[in-house]
Amino acid sequence: MKILITGGTNGMGKGVAKVLAELDNQHHEIIVLGRSQQLGDATIEEIKNATKNPKISLILCDLTKLREVRNAIDEIHKHHTFLDAIFINAGLGYAATRVETEDRMDPHFQVNYLSHFMLLLNLLALLEKSSHGGRVVFNVTRGGEIFWDNIQMTRNWHYEKGVHQAMVAKRMLLSILHKYYQRSKGSKVAFIGFEIPKTVWTNQINLIPRGMKIMASIMKSLGMFISIDDCGKIMAPLFTEPQIDNYKKSGKFLTRKKNRFVEMTEDPKILNSDLQKKLWRISVELCNDKITREIAEKFTQ
Numbered sequence: 001m002k003i004l005i006t007g008g009t010n011g012m013g014k015g016v017a018k019v020l021a022e023l024d025n026q027h028h029e030i031i032v033l034g035r036s037q038q039l040g041d042a043t044i045e046e047i048k049n050a051t052k053n054p055k056i057s058l059i060l061c062d063l064t065k066l067r068e069v070r071n072a073i074d075e076i077h078k079h080h081t082f083l084d085a086i087f088i089n090a091g092l093g094y095a096a097t098r099v100e101t102e103d104r105m106d107p108h109f110q111v112n113y114l115s116h117f118m119l120l121l122n123l124l125a126l127l128e129k130s131s132h133g134g135r136v137v138f139n140v141t142r143g144g145e146i147f148w149d150n151i152q153m154t155r156n157w158h159y160e161k162g163v164h165q166a167m168v169a170k171r172m173l174l175s176i177l178h179k180y181y182q183r184s185k186g187s188k189v190a191f192i193g194f195e196i197p198k199t200v201w202t203n204q205i206n207l208i209p210r211g212m213k214i215m216a217s218i219m220k221s222l223g224m225f226i227s228i229d230d231c232g233k234i235m236a237p238l239f240t241e242p243q244i245d246n247y248k249k250s251g252k253f254l255t256r257k258k259n260r261f262v263e264m265t266e267d268p269k270i271l272n273s274d275l276q277k278k279l280w281r282i283s284v285e286l287c288n289d290k291i292t293r294e295i296a297e298k299f300t301q
């Protein structure tokens with residue numbers, strides 16, 4: 001399997017990258033999408049050394065910049081004729097203030113959702129060429145809402161609201177894409193939402209304020225966190241299982257309980273066609289990218 005992982009330089013993405021790189025006698029190829037050349041190179045060296053898998057590469061992309069998303073898409077198409085899986089994972093978590101992106105957007109909305117929307121739409125053609133059944137795994141959590149009249153959160157900003165708004169948008173996107181593929185393309189690509197059942201001890205711990213850090217350390221001592229490696233082990237089957245099992249999960253919002261993937265009940269608002277169309281229109285508009293618009297138009301034909 002050839003698997004693209006956004007945010008593979010830290011946290012959950014790195015855990016999944018490491019586990020997949022080692023699985024099946026180092027058979028899988030991993031492409032890490034990261035925003036820093038230095039950290040990207042170091043991560044690739046670390047994974048190669050730890051797993052003895054040489055098939056690890058880096059695509060540079062700062063997801064706060066749509067022009068870099070366009071470059072990353074072009075770069076991926078230049079080097080790869082197919083992809084088997086994408087992990088939609090990179091995300092901004094804690095932030096003390098709202099730092100608008102160069103595209104004048106809310107940072108959580110752009111990094112955690114919109115840049116992934118553009119990336120994914122432009123890579124679907126590569127996933128369709130997978131001989132194992134292309135698959136997209138969205139790192140999502142329950143809860144949250146979209147602030148339709150304040151999507152860029154210029155009012156009432158709080159980082160948690162931003163994180164959750166993006167989660168809702170990602171869950172809506174996976175449902176839209178699943179419905180579209182079912183309707184017009186059969187089982188070529190699966191779109192799966194997954195909520196990790198326990199909090200993962202990630203780089204977020206280094207970014208949060210002192211008070212939150214102390215609280216997290218207490219919770220860790222009580223066994224309330226899992227490591228990024230354990231996170232990787234839990235999630236790996238979603239990327240490597242046979243197409244027949246994977247496609248049964250498409251369009252679903254899953255978690256893991258008692259060693260099994262189980263479906264969670266999705267919020268009716270997420271599945272609402274009118275709201276999905278609204279989010280789709282807004283997303284295409286905000287990407288402001290000719291090729292993305294052309295791809296998106298095919299979905300409405």
Ligand SMILES: NC(=O)c1ccc[n+]([C@@H]2O[C@H](COP(=O)([O-])OP(=O)(O)OC[C@H]3O[C@@H](n4cnc5c(N)ncnc54)[C@H](OP(=O)(O)O)[C@@H]3O)[C@@H](O)[C@H]2O)c1
Pocket residue numbers: 006007008009010011012013033034035036039061062063064089090091092093111112139140141163196198199200201202203204
């Ligand atoms: N931790 C949990 O328990 C948990 C639970 C459920 C969902 N999540 C979600 O999981 C995702 C990953 O979070 P994490 O906890 O693993 O945090 P993390 O350790 O901070 O990892 C975040 C990853 O996203 C990347 N990233 C952030 N901003 C970026 C940008 N502008 N451009 C490109 N990449 C960017 C980071 O790159 P750098 O390495 O360069 O910083 C890093 O690789 C997030 O979407 C989060 O909401 C986390």
